[in-house]
Amino acid sequence: MRESGVGGEPDIRLERVTKRFGDVLVIDDLDLEIERGAFYALLGPSGCGKTTTLRMIGGFELPTAGRVLLGGTEVTNAPPHKRDVNTVFQSYALFPHLTIEKNVAFGLERKGVGKAETRRRVAEALETVQLPHLAKRKPAQLSGGQQQRVALARALVNRPRALLLDEPLGALDLRLRRQLQLELKRIQQEVGITFIHVTHDQEEAMSMADTIAVMNRGRIEQAGTATDLYERPRTEFVAKFLGVSNLVRGTVGQANGELSAVTTHDGATLHAPTNRCAEHAGGAVSVGVRPEKVKLTPAEQPTPDGANVLRGQVVLSSFLGVSLQYVVRTAGGEELIVLAQNADGSLPESLGAGREVQLTWDPRHTFVVAAEDGARA
Numbered sequence: 001m002r003e004s005g006v007g008g009e010p011d012i013r014l015e016r017v018t019k020r021f022g023d024v025l026v027i028d029d030l031d032l033e034i035e036r037g038a039f040y041a042l043l044g045p046s047g048c049g050k051t052t053t054l055r056m057i058g059g060f061e062l063p064t065a066g067r068v069l070l071g072g073t074e075v076t077n078a079p080p081h082k083r084d085v086n087t088v089f090q091s092y093a094l095f096p097h098l099t100i101e102k103n104v105a106f107g108l109e110r111k112g113v114g115k116a117e118t119r120r121r122v123a124e125a126l127e128t129v130q131l132p133h134l135a136k137r138k139p140a141q142l143s144g145g146q147q148q149r150v151a152l153a154r155a156l157v158n159r160p161r162a163l164l165l166d167e168p169l170g171a172l173d174l175r176l177r178r179q180l181q182l183e184l185k186r187i188q189q190e191v192g193i194t195f196i197h198v199t200h201d202q203e204e205a206m207s208m209a210d211t212i213a214v215m216n217r218g219r220i221e222q223a224g225t226a227t228d229l230y231e232r233p234r235t236e237f238v239a240k241f242l243g244v245s246n247l248v249r250g251t252v253g254q255a256n257g258e259l260s261a262v263t264t265h266d267g268a269t270l271h272a273p274t275n276r277c278a279e280h281a282g283g284a285v286s287v288g289v290r291p292e293k294v295k296l297t298p299a300e301q302p303t304p305d306g307a308n309v310l311r312g313q314v315v316l317s318s319f320l321g322v323s324l325q326y327v328v329r330t331a332g333g334e335e336l337i338v339l340a341q342n343a344d345g346s347l348p349e350s351l352g353a354g355r356e357v358q359l360t361w362d363p364r365h366t367f368v369v370a371a372e373d374g375a376r377a
């Protein structure tokens with residue numbers, strides 16, 4: 001399967017890349033293309049092969065088969081220092097005895113860049129990561145977040161074609177992590193170079209990346225924008241990895257113009273966009289809808305015309321601050337999650353456990369994926 005980004009010239013390309021460690025197949029015939037200037041996230045669970053993919057781009061690992069191209073030039077077997085990319089690791093790996101500015105200058109000095117030029121570029125890089133005031137300090141005198149920014153400045157100062165980031169925020173606490181996510185995004189937009197970011201945190205990938213490639217067992221299951229993956233997942237794995245997916249088992253039936261009928265396993269009829277159903281005609285599918293797209297109302301109220309309707313009973317309702325979260329058990333025995341908020345942002349009156357309710361949503365928000373054996377939403 002060929003996966004590509006949002007348009008424009010491919011800057012980094014992996015062609016049919018396979019990687020084995022001994023007998024173990026870790027990357028399985030992977031194709032990917034990343035455009036110049038993109039913020040590209042490799043997202044997936046632990047062990048799916050994200051780091052190995054990144055290390056093959058960086059030259060720290062060589063593919064068993066396939067080709068790696070940077071800017072159209074093959075670098076498959078070139079060592080890291082012969083590639084115009086820099087890697088930022090989770091462990092900052094700063095030199096403890098050198099000041100921050102010397103840490104940042106280190107690579108340029110080794111390359112023989114002149115003193116004045118080095119000073120100018122170091123100052124610029126520290127400015128970009130907003131740390132010029134700490135230039136004379138040693139790493140031990142900086143917080144974890146500040147050290148990570150120094151590591152970033154040290155990579156940026158080389159002006160590489162691409163920056164490879166391997167869980168760079170993984171060691172930070174959640175609040176700092178969220179703050180640095182925004183900062184990384186700002187920096188990437190400012191410097192305009194390609195960032196490839198490895199993470200297992202879907203919120204992190206969604207908040208930063210232009211293109212997200214969801215990896216599973218050494219393959220890319222789907223690549224696209226955050227909106228694409230969230231609203232139009234193509235597999236159960238992607239649907240679940242990107243958030244609550246409220247999957248219900250069913251079979252695709254008749255198409256009627258833009259919408260097709262899907263009969264759920266307990267006999268209810270739902271509708272979904274025909275273009276998402278066509279490839280599954282007659283087959284076993286899971287239909288899903290995101291929790292914030294569903295409206296929950298008491299069972300006795302009328303349902304809107306043309307809406308998908310599932311009936312059920314409230315199992316649990318909880319107050320989340322910005323919304324009310326309901327767990328509802330449907331007649332078919334599935335537990336679905338609904339996030340409720342009024343159109344004006346206020347919270348509706350809470351309906352307690354045991355209450356008979358109906359879940360309604362616009363059929364256009366329904367996604368359809370092939371059913372995976374044994375998997376439940």
Ligand code: ATP
Nearest residue numbers: 021024026044045046047048049050051052053200
């Ligand atoms: P994590 O989020 O946990 O870092 P990941 O998606 O980055 O996971 P990789 O580090 O790429 O995953 O590892 C993929 C698989 O390859 C794992 O099963 C891992 O055990 C295996 N692996 C990685 N490096 C080696 C190695 N040098 N020798 C043998 N097996 C390896």
